[in-house]
Amino acid sequence: MGNSxxxxxxxxxxxxxxxxxxxxxLSEFPEDLQxxxxxxxxxxxxxxxxxxxPPLMGKFSVLKSLALNNNKLAALPEELCKLKKLETLxxxxxxxxxxxxxxxxxxxxxxLSLSGNKLRTVPTQLCSLHHLDVVDLSRNQIQSVPDxxxxxxxxxxxxxQNQISQISVQxxxxxxxxxxxxxxNCLDLSMLPQSIxxxxxxxxxxxxxxxxxxxxxxxxEGYDKYMERFTATKKKFT
Numbered sequence: 001m002g003n004s005x006x007x008x009x010x011x012x013x014x015x016x017x018x019x020x021x022x023x024x025x026l027s028e029f030p031e032d033l034q035x036x037x038x039x040x041x042x043x044x045x046x047x048x049x050x051x052x053x054p055p056l057m058g059k060f061s062v063l064k065s066l067a068l069n070n071n072k073l074a075a076l077p078e079e080l081c082k083l084k085k086l087e088t089l090x091x092x093x094x095x096x097x098x099x100x101x102x103x104x105x106x107x108x109x110x111x112l113s114l115s116g117n118k119l120r121t122v123p124t125q126l127c128s129l130h131h132l133d134v135v136d137l138s139r140n141q142i143q144s145v146p147d148x149x150x151x152x153x154x155x156x157x158x159x160x161q162n163q164i165s166q167i168s169v170q171x172x173x174x175x176x177x178x179x180x181x182x183x184x185n186c187l188d189l190s191m192l193p194q195s196i197x198x199x200x201x202x203x204x205x206x207x208x209x210x211x212x213x214x215x216x217x218x219x220x221e222g223y224d225k226y227m228e229r230f231t232a233t234k235k236k237f238t
Contacts, residue, residue, distance in 0.1 A: 020044040
């Protein structure tokens, strides 16, 4: 992409606070963007070939939304965690194996999408994020859900299409968790904590495509309690 085209995009972004440059084959983060670090609220660089995010990411002090879907990122820089205003982060379809240690400092974060990466565990850093509403960890390589998940504040957790065979009973203690998606994993019915049904806030549990028939779920103790929550929630939305 030519410099003149980039310049035009930068000029528009200066007026709108939005920089969008998708599907242009960019191999690196446009350094010129840092000139707008103090007024950009949205950056979308999805569908490019970016492999590394530079430390200057930490300078975008008013950034609220960052989309980097379908790039070639193997890691996120620690500097990203300085973005105190960031509410939405989409990094689907990259090569991430973990999150920065300081990821828990993104205190404004509400929506996090990390679908289609190479994560092997549910990152413990997410438990520090108290405004988190939706977490998408689908299509990763997660094999188990650890005890720390009990501190997760999310309302919706998507773990579809992983390799999960074990789930900590602590998941039923998540204070705000209403929607839990576990479709197409490796769960045996005996490995699904019954407390999810009998003693949690979860009102939508999606477990199709595991190692048991759905009708077996209905025979579990606590299923009636789950159905009460499910029906009550449904009524609210109809």
